[in-house]
Amino acid sequence: MSKKYAIGVDYGTESGRAVLVDLSDGTEVADHVTPYPHNVIDEKLPISGIKLEYDWALQHPQDYLEVLTRSVPAVVQASGVDPADIIGLGIDFTACTMLPVDAQGQPLCFNPELTNNPHSWVKLWKHHAAQDEANLINEIAERRGEDFLPRYGGKISSEWMIAKVWQILNEAPDIYEQTDRFLEATDWVVSQMTGTAEIVRNSCTAGYKAIWHKKKGYPSDEFFKALDPRLENVTQTKLRGEVVALGTKAGELTESMAALMGLQPGIAIAVGNVDAHAAVPGVGVVTPGKLVMAMGTSICHMLLGTEEREVEGMCGVVEDGIIPGYLGYEAGQSAVGDIFAWYVEQGVPAYVQAAAEQEGTNVHEWLERHASAYKPGETGLLALDWWNGNRSVLVDTELNGLILGYSLLTKPEEVYRSLLEATAYGTRKIVDAFHNNGVEVQELYACGGLPQKNRLLMQIYADVTNREIKVADSKQTPALGAAMFGAVAAGAAKGGYDNIVDAAQKMARVRKDTFKPIPENVAVYERLYQEYSKLHDYFGRGENDVMKRLRAIREEARH
Ligand SMILES: Nc1ncnc2c1ncn2[C@@H]1O[C@H](COP(=O)(O)OP(=O)(O)O)[C@@H](O)[C@H]1O
Ligand SMILES: O=C(CO)[C@@H](O)[C@@H](O)COP(=O)(O)O
Numbered sequence: 001m002s003k004k005y006a007i008g009v010d011y012g013t014e015s016g017r018a019v020l021v022d023l024s025d026g027t028e029v030a031d032h033v034t035p036y037p038h039n040v041i042d043e044k045l046p047i048s049g050i051k052l053e054y055d056w057a058l059q060h061p062q063d064y065l066e067v068l069t070r071s072v073p074a075v076v077q078a079s080g081v082d083p084a085d086i087i088g089l090g091i092d093f094t095a096c097t098m099l100p101v102d103a104q105g106q107p108l109c110f111n112p113e114l115t116n117n118p119h120s121w122v123k124l125w126k127h128h129a130a131q132d133e134a135n136l137i138n139e140i141a142e143r144r145g146e147d148f149l150p151r152y153g154g155k156i157s158s159e160w161m162i163a164k165v166w167q168i169l170n171e172a173p174d175i176y177e178q179t180d181r182f183l184e185a186t187d188w189v190v191s192q193m194t195g196t197a198e199i200v201r202n203s204c205t206a207g208y209k210a211i212w213h214k215k216k217g218y219p220s221d222e223f224f225k226a227l228d229p230r231l232e233n234v235t236q237t238k239l240r241g242e243v244v245a246l247g248t249k250a251g252e253l254t255e256s257m258a259a260l261m262g263l264q265p266g267i268a269i270a271v272g273n274v275d276a277h278a279a280v281p282g283v284g285v286v287t288p289g290k291l292v293m294a295m296g297t298s299i300c301h302m303l304l305g306t307e308e309r310e311v312e313g314m315c316g317v318v319e320d321g322i323i324p325g326y327l328g329y330e331a332g333q334s335a336v337g338d339i340f341a342w343y344v345e346q347g348v349p350a351y352v353q354a355a356a357e358q359e360g361t362n363v364h365e366w367l368e369r370h371a372s373a374y375k376p377g378e379t380g381l382l383a384l385d386w387w388n389g390n391r392s393v394l395v396d397t398e399l400n401g402l403i404l405g406y407s408l409l410t411k412p413e414e415v416y417r418s419l420l421e422a423t424a425y426g427t428r429k430i431v432d433a434f435h436n437n438g439v440e441v442q443e444l445y446a447c448g449g450l451p452q453k454n455r456l457l458m459q460i461y462a463d464v465t466n467r468e469i470k471v472a473d474s475k476q477t478p479a480l481g482a483a484m485f486g487a488v489a490a491g492a493a494k495g496g497y498d499n500i501v502d503a504a505q506k507m508a509r510v511r512k513d514t515f516k517p518i519p520e521n522v523a524v525y526e527r528l529y530q531e532y533s534k535l536h537d538y539f540g541r542g543e544n545d546v547m548k549r550l551r552a553i554r555e556e557a558r559h
Pocket of ligand 1: 295
């Protein structure tokens with residue numbers, strides 16, 4: 001049999017990328033990135049210019065299709081591989097990134113009559129405007145003693161499906177009414193490749209983002225009725241659709257999409273997946289004890305376990321949610337690279353930009369180099385990493401960032417370093433929450449853009465967590481994982497694999513170089529982390545709700 005290949009397509013926050021992978025050893029033969037033409041829509045709607053409210057984050061579904069029709073042909077062409085040897089394709093996506101579609105599977109925002117309503121668009125994972133609904137979901141679920149709450153660390157997030165659906169019902173009942181189904185974007189894109197008659201939902205987003213359980217299904221109609229009588233039957237109506245396991249073949253590539261993507265019709269398309277979850281086999285992790293960090297604009301922390309444990313603020317524990325046969329645990333930080341980007345774009349003085357430009361480097365790299373000259377603790381700064389709220393362990397999108405310890409001598413590189421450190425403390429909170437509750441964390445695996453971009457950041461993470469960090473050898477780990485699932489959907493008989501464990505064992509690699517904790521740094525960071533923890537609890541656990549009061553005053557001032 002000639003060499004066989006699969007394609008993985010990774011849908012990130014700002015761009016989508018396709019990777020063509022050799023199935024014999026995981027070699028990434030070609031990759032191509034398509035930035036989303038409309039990027040993140042968080043100020044005004046395209047065309048109409050309608051202004052969006054604070055905390056909104058939308059996307060344009062057409063951008064996702066553009067990734068398929070630009071990046072997929074590009075990798076096929078660049079690789080020189082015969083399309084007949086490409087046997088499968090898998091995708092992974094940010095999540096919960098959801099959209100309302102009509103009975104034909106068309107996004108409601110494509111309908112000229114509905115396009116001016118912001119609720120007809122894709123709500124991106126970091127759309128945080130459904131917090132009121134999330135608060136009520138939690139209050140009502142707690143009051144009713146719903147058994148699903150512990151599976152989600154005690155709180156359902158405003159980033160997830162039910163809160164977003166309820167926000168649409170509350171603020172745009174006409175859009176809700178005209179919605180045939182609410183879909184995860186990952187399932188929608190898969191349906192566009194396989195033909196909309198066959199819309200299937202993947203067990204990963206259903207489990208982590210829509211409160212679905214392998215044995216119990218969705219929460220009861222009574223629960224939804226208690227939220228709002230209009231939601232009573234939502235799981236049989238607008239959330240209907242078969243939920244199938246990761247690695248399942250969702251269908252086959254249609255003639256029309258094959259022509260647009262430069263592939264052969266009929267190849268296996270795997271059910272959708274989530275970026276962070278696909279990264280786990282992508283980095284070769286198929287057993288417990290190894291926490292995988294997908295590090296980019298945000299961080300998702302993924303871990304396998306053998307028993308269901310309660311862990312404060314985790315995003316969820318889902319049976320078979322990452323690797324079949326294990327409980328998959330997820331936690332996360334909703335801004336990491338985004339915080340550094342904010343500082344580079346909004347906080348850096350002109351002399352730094354000029355110096356970086358003169359030295360032919362970018363501002364991040366300039367700041368990293370200068371920040372590396374400091375020892376842990378030497379800046380005198382301490383920050384809370386809540387620029388986009390706190391996902392784990394507090395699960396509160398209404399918290400904000402904080403930097404303590406400024407003086408007239410504070411330098412930009414010191415601020416930058418304090419922000420890197422703050423995100424490491426945030427990760428340490430998550431590691432401790434798992435480890436101290438019986439879900440062991442022995443070592444860390446890192447993938448995503450950040451480990452490739454910033455060595456200082458990675459050393460700080462090793463020192464703050466006092467654990468060795470292995471880094472994925474792949475530049476596109478989620479896409480590699482997605483390609484593995486594409487190969488599993490195709491099956492061993494076609495030159496793919498029969499299960500994800502076999503695929504990961506053959507195709508994943510980590511770099512030889514690892515980041516090891518440096519004992520003297522560990523000791524200083526331990527003291528700083530204790531200080532971080534005090535601030536974390538003081539501002540995050542209700543002792544001083546000043547951040548929330550400031551938000552309320554801001555809202556009053558805006559209206
Ligand atoms: N040298 C750097 N050091 C730290 N962060 C960086 C650096 N360069 C870019 N970033 C941040 O990396 C993030 C993008 O990460 P990446 O993994 O490429 O994207 P995504 O999360 O969308 O998949 C941005 O938030 C950006 O601010
Ligand atoms: O929340 C999840 C996964 O559960 C992510 O999709 C979300 O944080 C976005 O990740 P990126 O930072 O774009 O890689």
